[in-house]
Amino acid sequence: DAKTTQPPSMDCAEGRAANLPCNHSTISGNEYVYWYRQIHSQGPQYIIHGLKNNETNEMASLIITEDRKSSTLILPHATLRDTAVYYCTGGATNKLIFGTGTLLAVQP
């Protein structure tokens, strides 16, 4: 199972891009990288996932390095509602391995 490492906290100005890094050097070749976020007192919310290629959806973009040892989640225009703990997880859907995540604080 992939172990992930993330900075404990980050700040971002409202309207600017938020770039959240994650190291997953032990990820195996068939394990996906998933990103979830958790707003206080709610369950985690899915954001995006990928295997090798960069991915984009309506919420965010995911950039995965060629060696797959790290990735970056990009929120293109952060809003105050994006303040949350962001988890990078490795594995398959049926056994997500969460770390302690990054608390992203979006500042007005």
Add this chain to the structure above:
Amino acid sequence: GAGVSQSPRYKVAKRGQDVALRCDPISGHVSLFWYQQALGQGPEFLTYFQNEAQLDKSGLPSDRFFAERPEGSVSTLKIQRTQQEDSAVYLCASSSPAVRANTEAFFGQGTRLTVV
């Protein structure tokens, strides 16, 4: 309902008491998961069902923890003889209208268990 529903939202149990936590997954979702989240930590995997079959229970911390999903829909997580270290938020998630790995999981709001 539209999402994963868990009940109760809050449960206070006296040490030694048995508790049962319920999860109603999204209708038609084959896969169901239970996670435990201690204060300030990320969720930790407990167990996984595919329909009524419990395919992975490697995360259950002791034999006091038991999960079931007898008809492949609603699931119950039971904790016997609760201890203070069982205090946590218990999250349920479901995924996939068909058996397919590597898709998104939808989480409920969780049940906050406090053992006193």
